[in-house]
Amino acid sequence: MAVFHQLEQFPSFRNPVVTIGSFDGVHHGHKVILSEVVKAAKAVNGESILITFEPHPRKIIHPEQPLGLLTAPEQKIALIRQEGIDHVVVVPFTRDFSMMSASEYVADFLLKNFQPHSIIIGYDHRFGHSREGNIDLLKQMLPGTVRVIEIPAQLIEDAAVSSTKIRNALLKGNVTEAGEMLERQHSFGAMVVHGDKIGRTIGYPTANLQPVYPDILVPGIGIYAVTVTWKGNRYKGMMSIGYRPTVTEEKKITCEVNILDFNEDLYGQVLTIYFEHYIRGEEKFASLDELKQQIAKDELRTRELLS
Template sequence: MQIITDAIQSFSFPPCAATIGCFDGVHRGHQYLLQQVTEVARQEGLCTALITFPVHPRQVMQSDYQPQLLSCLPQKTNLIQSLPGDYCIMLPFTHELSCLTAREFMQFLHQQYNVRTLVIGYDHRFGHNRSEGFEDYCRYGEELHIKVVQAQALTEENISISSSVIRALLKEGNITQANHYLGYSYYLDGTVVNGYKVGRKLGFPTANLLPSCPDKLIPAEGVYAVYTYIEGQRYKGMLNIGCRPTVHNGTNRSIEVNILDFSGDIYHKQMRIEFQHFIRKEQSFPNLDALIEQLKEDRNTVSELLTL
């Protein structure tokens, strides 16, 4: 899919079937929506367009809003590029755009992007204050010569797969189900930074990750089995997210991974962590010996769960 970042200024669009949304995570529900857009476009002889925003709209409207994203912009762009379709339009969200009514926004899509058919997500609303619904969009579509289609949700066991559902799963540590709904392993990218080096003293040296995207959601505190990627190589990893209560780390949360069967200086290098399994919640131990024994058990568990 071709990413268009300057569509307003310099790109002339052929007639298209389009859908619009934040597409945070580009999960299986989003992919199912795009399949429906592609099918409509095929039936009507149109190209396909996915319209999204480089910045979450609420961040524009509320300067203190913390979105807890599933995918920051570079990650979202990479995920979208791998999908079938013709165009992904990165539409800058502005205060002026937020003031448009639903009808005015649809007119903008028609005039600017040559949208002939608009496929709307099953729970998506747009326009000033998001006060109008699907029947209103259909009425405006008739006036503007835009066909309006409501997409079906992707559901499993009566649950509609959505970004909010996946966020909730990650916050409770349910990595297995979150990954299933995403269609890929949830991951954090970042830089290896200096830590307190407590793990090294315990016999479990760790690499501390500083996430490259400060707005990306950090899963629930606890111990995880992860794959760790450094310079293109994949390793098994035992990850801890939390405040390390046994060593009295206060409220300073860290993201640190003990990389199995690895040694080397990786400070300031880029690292990716892919979450695979939740092992246990973070807990306080009566002494360091008890902590070390638990870490040994955790490492054995991680080694058995992961394969290279």
Template sequence: MKIIQTLHSEFEKETVVTIGTFDGVHIGHQKIIERLVTSAKKNGLKSTILTFFPHPRMVLQKDTSIKLLNTIDEKAAILEALGLDYLVIKKFTKIFSRIKAEDFVSDILVKQLQAKKVIIGYDHHFGRNRTANIDDLRKFGNNYQFDVEEISAQDINDVSVSSTKIRTALLKGDIKTANNYLGYNYMLTGTVISGKGLGKDIGFPTANLFIKENYKLIPAEGVYVIKSEINKHTYFGMMNIGTNPTVNDNDNQSIEINFFNLDASLYGQKLKIDMLERIRNEQKFNSVSELQAQLKRDKQTALQYIKNYATH
């Protein structure tokens, strides 16, 4: 898969295009992408997603509170695995938002992306003030020689319902429901940074994960069962999202992972953490020894989950 961030007209082949943020690339999105990839192969074209970053709401509404299910890199990896040929990431700006509908079609879809077919939602709106709709797109298709295939109301509803349910589930810490709707394990990707070393002092050394993308949705605070691929090996462990209230007197959230059966320095490494299950809420204990005893119980709970997980 090629990732294209500067639009040009040097595409190797004509394309089938769909447009959207595809945040989460969940099971509803996957159904549409499978349709896109199949159509492209059938017609000897290249499957292409045109997406926008930053999210339009971040630009037009200055909505810095919006949280996304994927970083750009996470999204790209999922789309590549689904067989997509081109991921076109158009920088979204206020100037771009004012482009006329026909200019968007002629300059971007036709001239630059060489679209011969556009697969789009029945309720899709585009162009300045989002005034153009799928009927307008069909008219443009007749003029510029590309086909328009409509994504039904049912399929669009499945997409929006799934996205809402995933976000709601994650904010409650309901990883199982979120993963069911995603069709894969929710992931956190970041770099391991140095911490205070408190975990090591009580027998539970942790890797502290720093996620630079502040728009990434972090699930509810608590203790989770996780797994990660490190140096081509799968390691399981438990992860705490929270403020460590037993040993900290501030409200700074951290993400700390205690890997089982891994004795190696991970500082500076970029890790993708798959979240499998939530064990409990974060708690404040009366003493460090109480915390230590609970962590031992958490580890046994996690190991039992992993044993069952590995046999399914």
């Protein structure tokens, strides 16, 4: 699969069958759509092309709203690769791009750059400034030689519902349920940064984490059993997401992980965290000793869940 980040990089595609969307999460609903695109391309001896945007359009159009995405760009591309798409085009989404009229979008972006044989989109697909374009307008504006194939409404709705359900599940800490819908565990890359090192004083040193991709969705506050990959190896761990009320009054959410049976200096390293199970909610303890006793119980539970 080839990945293009600049429109001028394009080769000449053979009978391009194009689909457009964010495909955040690349979950089961998306996979059904992508399989239809791959099938349609094979039917005309063509090449399947997925057009997506970076950053997510909402970040440019509504910068005040948190995104909470299910996949970082590199992870999304890796997941799309597994679905048999021939080419992914990652279009830089800028303020200028968002101001293109619907007619400019069709003529100067779709037709000029892709010369599509077919375009496969959902009935609710919108494009152009203020989302003025829709599938009916697209059909009117394209030459008669270009087929517009509408993805069935049920598939589109299933995909949209799945994305919402997955995000809601993660925000509630239901990482196992989210994993079933994603068909994999929710995960993200995170850099180890300096913290206040309280964990090591009670025998449970933690790595303080900062997600590499700032728009990724971090699950809801609580304690989780996780697996951690670093340098090709996989480890078991306990993850805390929350305000750490036992040790600070600061109202700032932090992410930290205690990796079991591990003793390495990780500062500045990037780990990948996979959320396996929710253990409990965050609690405030009367003392560090009480906190330590609870963490010992969490460790036993983590080992049991990940055995």
